[in-house]
Amino acid sequence: MSISIEKGKHAGEVIKSTCGRCKQLTRHEILTDVDLSGLDEAGDEFIFGWDDSYQIIQCQGCESIVFRKTHMNSESIEYVESKDGWKSEYLIREELYPNPEDERVTLSDAYLLPEHLNRIYSETLAALNSDSPVLTGIGIRAIIETVCKDQNSSRLGPSH
Numbered sequence: 054m055s056i057s058i059e060k061g062k063h064a065g066e067v068i069k070s071t072c073g074r075c076k077q078l079t080r081h082e083i084l085t086d087v088d089l090s091g092l093d094e095a096g097d098e099f100i101f102g103w104d105d106s107y108q109i110i111q112c113q114g115c116e117s118i119v120f121r122k123t124h125m126n127s128e129s130i131e132y133v134e135s136k137d138g139w140k141s142e143y144l145i146r147e148e149l150y151p152n153p154e155d156e157r158v159t160l161s162d163a164y165l166l167p168e169h170l171n172r173i174y175s176e177t178l179a180a181l182n183s184d185s186p187v188l189t190g191i192g193i194r195a196i197i198e199t200v201c202k203d204q205n206s207s208r209l210g211p212s213h
Protein backbone atom coordinates (compact mmCIF):
# COMPACT_ATOMS: atom_id res chain seq x y z
CA MET A 54 0.00 0.00 0.00
CA SER A 55 1.30 3.45 -0.87
CA ILE A 56 -0.15 6.85 0.03
CA SER A 57 0.95 10.17 -1.35
CA ILE A 58 0.10 13.65 -0.13
CA GLU A 59 -0.03 16.81 -2.19
CA LYS A 60 -0.87 20.39 -1.21
CA GLY A 61 -2.55 23.04 -3.35
CA LYS A 62 -3.14 20.70 -6.29
CA HIS A 63 -6.58 22.24 -7.01
CA ALA A 64 -6.02 25.76 -5.63
CA GLY A 65 -7.52 28.42 -7.90
CA GLU A 66 -9.89 26.01 -9.65
CA VAL A 67 -13.54 27.03 -9.85
CA ILE A 68 -16.21 24.40 -9.21
CA LYS A 69 -20.00 24.31 -8.86
CA SER A 70 -21.21 23.68 -5.32
CA THR A 71 -24.38 24.30 -3.32
CA CYS A 72 -24.19 27.44 -1.18
CA GLY A 73 -26.14 27.42 2.10
CA ARG A 74 -26.48 31.20 2.10
CA CYS A 75 -27.32 31.75 -1.60
CA LYS A 76 -29.60 28.65 -1.41
CA GLN A 77 -28.52 27.47 -4.85
CA LEU A 78 -25.71 25.97 -6.90
CA THR A 79 -23.05 28.65 -7.32
CA ARG A 80 -19.46 28.99 -8.52
CA HIS A 81 -16.92 28.35 -5.75
CA GLU A 82 -13.18 28.91 -5.88
CA ILE A 83 -10.93 26.35 -4.21
CA LEU A 84 -8.74 28.54 -1.98
CA THR A 85 -6.52 25.73 -0.75
CA ASP A 86 -6.54 21.95 -0.58
CA VAL A 87 -4.71 18.86 0.60
CA ASP A 88 -4.96 15.71 -1.47
CA LEU A 89 -4.31 12.18 -0.33
CA SER A 90 -4.17 9.40 -2.86
CA GLY A 91 -3.38 5.78 -2.44
CA LEU A 92 -2.97 2.47 -4.15
CA ASP A 93 -3.84 -0.78 -2.44
CA GLU A 94 -2.67 -3.93 -4.16
CA ALA A 95 -4.78 -6.99 -3.50
CA GLY A 96 -3.44 -10.05 -5.26
CA ASP A 97 -1.38 -9.95 -8.43
CA GLU A 98 -3.76 -8.17 -10.75
CA PHE A 99 -6.24 -6.23 -8.67
CA ILE A 100 -5.25 -2.69 -7.73
CA PHE A 101 -7.60 -0.43 -5.77
CA GLY A 102 -6.89 3.28 -6.14
CA TRP A 103 -8.49 6.12 -4.22
CA ASP A 104 -8.26 9.87 -3.94
CA ASP A 105 -9.44 12.09 -1.05
CA SER A 106 -9.35 15.86 -1.35
CA TYR A 107 -9.81 18.23 1.61
CA GLN A 108 -10.62 21.72 0.38
CA ILE A 109 -11.48 25.18 1.67
CA ILE A 110 -13.82 26.74 -0.87
CA GLN A 111 -15.39 30.19 -1.24
CA CYS A 112 -18.71 31.12 -2.87
CA GLN A 113 -18.14 33.63 -5.68
CA GLY A 114 -21.55 35.16 -4.94
CA CYS A 115 -21.76 35.83 -1.20
CA GLU A 116 -18.07 35.11 -0.38
CA SER A 117 -18.90 32.66 2.42
CA ILE A 118 -16.30 29.97 3.07
CA VAL A 119 -16.97 26.27 3.69
CA PHE A 120 -15.04 23.04 3.95
CA ARG A 121 -15.43 20.43 1.18
CA LYS A 122 -14.23 16.86 1.16
CA THR A 123 -14.37 14.71 -1.95
CA HIS A 124 -13.73 11.01 -2.36
CA MET A 125 -13.15 8.97 -5.50
CA ASN A 126 -12.02 5.42 -6.02
CA SER A 127 -11.32 3.08 -8.90
CA GLU A 128 -14.32 0.89 -8.08
CA SER A 129 -17.01 3.57 -8.12
CA ILE A 130 -17.70 4.40 -11.73
CA GLU A 131 -20.80 5.87 -13.31
CA TYR A 132 -21.75 5.87 -16.98
CA VAL A 133 -22.80 9.17 -18.46
CA GLU A 134 -24.16 9.88 -21.92
CA SER A 135 -22.20 12.36 -24.01
CA LYS A 136 -22.29 13.32 -27.69
CA ASP A 137 -19.76 10.57 -28.44
CA GLY A 138 -21.91 7.95 -26.75
CA TRP A 139 -21.69 6.51 -23.25
CA LYS A 140 -18.51 6.98 -21.31
CA SER A 141 -17.38 6.10 -17.82
CA GLU A 142 -16.50 8.64 -15.16
CA TYR A 143 -15.31 8.29 -11.61
CA LEU A 144 -18.13 8.91 -9.16
CA ILE A 145 -17.25 11.80 -6.84
CA ARG A 146 -18.68 11.65 -3.33
CA GLU A 147 -18.90 15.10 -1.79
CA GLU A 148 -19.34 16.28 1.80
CA LEU A 149 -19.70 19.90 2.84
CA TYR A 150 -19.32 21.44 6.27
CA PRO A 151 -21.49 23.11 7.37
CA ASN A 152 -23.97 21.12 5.30
CA PRO A 153 -25.87 23.67 3.14
CA GLU A 154 -28.96 21.43 3.17
CA ASP A 155 -29.11 21.12 6.96
CA GLU A 156 -27.99 24.44 8.25
CA ARG A 157 -30.86 26.80 8.90
CA VAL A 158 -29.94 30.39 9.46
CA THR A 159 -31.58 32.73 11.97
CA LEU A 160 -34.49 34.89 10.79
CA SER A 161 -32.96 38.16 9.60
CA ASP A 162 -35.33 40.14 11.86
CA ALA A 163 -35.23 37.82 14.89
CA TYR A 164 -34.17 40.82 17.02
CA LEU A 165 -37.77 42.07 16.76
CA LEU A 166 -39.02 39.09 18.79
CA PRO A 167 -39.77 39.63 22.50
CA GLU A 168 -36.67 38.69 24.51
CA HIS A 169 -38.07 35.55 26.17
CA LEU A 170 -39.37 34.28 22.81
CA ASN A 171 -36.07 35.05 21.08
CA ARG A 172 -34.24 32.89 23.63
CA ILE A 173 -36.54 29.90 23.04
CA TYR A 174 -36.28 30.47 19.29
CA SER A 175 -32.45 30.52 19.34
CA GLU A 176 -32.25 27.37 21.45
CA THR A 177 -34.76 25.56 19.20
CA LEU A 178 -32.82 26.55 16.08
CA ALA A 179 -29.59 25.25 17.66
CA ALA A 180 -31.35 21.95 18.51
CA LEU A 181 -32.64 21.68 14.94
CA ASN A 182 -29.19 22.32 13.46
CA SER A 183 -27.56 19.76 15.75
CA ASP A 184 -29.96 17.03 14.64
CA SER A 185 -31.89 16.75 17.94
CA PRO A 186 -35.53 16.11 16.88
CA VAL A 187 -36.94 15.59 20.41
CA LEU A 188 -35.51 18.84 21.74
CA THR A 189 -36.60 20.62 18.53
CA GLY A 190 -40.18 19.36 19.05
CA ILE A 191 -40.24 20.58 22.65
CA GLY A 192 -38.86 23.93 21.47
CA ILE A 193 -41.49 24.37 18.76
CA ARG A 194 -44.23 23.61 21.29
CA ALA A 195 -42.72 26.16 23.69
CA ILE A 196 -42.63 28.77 20.89
CA ILE A 197 -46.33 28.20 20.08
CA GLU A 198 -47.33 28.34 23.76
CA THR A 199 -45.32 31.51 24.33
CA VAL A 200 -46.85 33.23 21.29
CA CYS A 201 -50.38 32.19 22.39
CA LYS A 202 -49.76 33.50 25.90
CA ASP A 203 -48.39 36.75 24.50
CA GLN A 204 -51.47 37.21 22.34
CA ASN A 205 -53.81 36.16 25.21
CA SER A 206 -55.09 33.20 23.24
CA SER A 207 -56.04 30.09 25.20
CA ARG A 208 -56.51 27.89 22.15
CA LEU A 209 -54.95 27.23 18.78
CA GLY A 210 -56.80 27.94 15.59
CA PRO A 211 -59.54 30.45 14.82
CA SER A 212 -62.20 30.96 17.50
CA HIS A 213 -65.86 30.66 16.60
Ligand SMILES: [Zn+2]
Pocket residue numbers: 072073074075076079112113114115116117
Ligand atom coordinates in the same frame (compact mmCIF):
# COMPACT_ATOMS: atom_id res chain seq x y z
ZN1 LIG B 1 -23.13 31.99 -1.64
